[in-house]
Amino acid sequence: MLEATRGSRTAATKAPTQLISLCVNGEWREVAVKPRHTLVEVIRDSIGLTGTKASCESGTCGACTVLLEGRPVLGCITLAIECDGMEIRTVEGLAQGEKLSALQEAFLDQGAVQCGFCTSGMLMSATALLENHPKPDRDQINKALEGNLCRCTGYNAIVDAVLQASGQGVKPVMR
C-alpha cells in the first residue's frame, strides 16, 4: 500500500506562505507562494505573464515549458518554491521590444502556428536547442521537441521553422 496516501493532514495546515524572488526575463520579482504552487501557476497568476500555457498539468504536453537557468523544464511539475533565486525565461522574454527573435519570425514565415496553444512551449524548447546546437539537423530537432505535443499535428512546419531560424536554407512559405 502506498503509505503516504493516507498521510495525516497535520503538516498541511502548517504550510505557510513564503516570499521567494524570481528573475523572470531579466527582472527580479518577489512573489508569495505556498509549497503546493507550481511554477506555471506563479508565472501566469501571480506575475501575470500568460504567454506560458498550462494544458495537461501532468508533465506530458510541454505547453508550460520555460527555461530555468537555461534548461528547458516543465512549469507544471516544478514547484515554484524550488526556484527561489533562479533565473527564468518565458516566451515573453524572447522578443526585444517590438522586434521578434529569429525563431519567432521563422515560425510566422513557415506557418508553424495553428491554434497556437503549444507554440510558446515549442519556442522555448527550440530556443534552448539553438543555444546549445546552433546548426541542428532534423533528428536533433525532433529529439529536442519530443516533449512538446501539437494536437493540430503541425510538426513539419515547426521543424522547418527551427531549420530556417538556424539558417539552413529553408525558404519562408508564408511571406
Next chain:
Amino acid sequence: MILFDFAYERPATAEDAVAMLARLGADARLLAGGTDLLPNMRSELLRPGVLISLNALAPEPPQVAADGSVRIDALTRLASLERSGLIREKLPMIALAARAVGSNQIREMGTLGGNLCQETRCLYLNQRHDFQFSAPCFKLGGDCCYPFPRNAPTTCWSVYMSDMAPALIALDACVEILSDAGSRRIPIEAFFTGSGLKPFNVGAAELVRTVCIPAQPAHSGWGFHKSTVRGGLEFGMAVCAVCLRMEGDGKTCAEARIALGAVRERPVRAAGAERLLQGAVLDRARLAQAAAQASKEIDPLPHHGFTRRHLMDNLKVYLRRTLEQALERAQG
C-alpha cells in the same frame, strides 16, 4: 496544480534529509526531479504531508574509482548523464538508456535515483480516480483490482517502467542506500521486491545515494533497446538491456546478462535464455532461440492497452535484435 497543502523542507545535506525522514515517517516524501512524484500528487495517488527537497544538494560528477568502477551520484540529472563525456566513453549503454527516458524536459529535470524509485504503473492507478472509479484498489489499501478482477488482495500487477534499471542490472551495478544508521550497499537486483504493492527494498527513512557500476571486462559487448510506439515521450513496451562476455576466441559466450524492463512489477533477468547462451557458440539462430525462450519465461503483464500476446511477440523480435547488437560489439 496540486489540490492539497503540504509542508516543504530543504535540508542542506543528505544526512539531514534521512534524519528528517526518520523523524517524519511515512508522511514525508523525498523530492528530487519531481517528474514522477508531482504528477502522482496532482492525481492524488500520493498525498504526503511533507516534501523533503533534495535540490539543495549539488550532485557530484561521475567518478572513476581505482578499480575502474564508475560511481554516479543518484541526484545526477538524466540529461547530464546523457551528455557526460565520461559516461559516453566508459558506459555508453547508460548514456543511451538515459536518452531513452521521457522527453527532453523530463530528462533535464529527472534524476537517476528518482528514475529508479518511480512508482509502478497500471491503467487504473495512474488515472484521476474521481470520475472513473470510486473504490480504491489493492495498492491504495482497498479491496479490488480493476485491470485484473480475479486478482488476490496480496498482489498488485502494476508494471515497473524504469528505462535505467534494466541497463544497470545488465551492467551488474550496485546501489548505495543511506539511512541514519549509515550506508549500505546492495546489488541493484536486490533493490526490487517484485511486488507491485511495495516495489522497493528501502525503508521509510532511507535514500538512494549512489550507483556504482563495475568496470566492464575485455571481450564484452552491450545492447540496449527501448521498444516504443512513437519513439519519444512514452513508457516502453519492453526495455531490453544485454551484456555478453565472450571467451578469447570471440565465438563462445562466457557470460550473458539479459535484463528486461516494462514487463513485470520489477525489471527481470531472463535466466533460461542466459543459460542457453552461456558456454554456447553464438550465431543468429542461437540468439533467436534465446530471445524466444526469454519471451516465454518472462510472461509479461499486459499494460498500456497492449495484450500479453503482443508484448511477447514484441519481446521476441527486439530482444533478438538487441542480442545481435551486443554480439557484434563484443566481437568488433
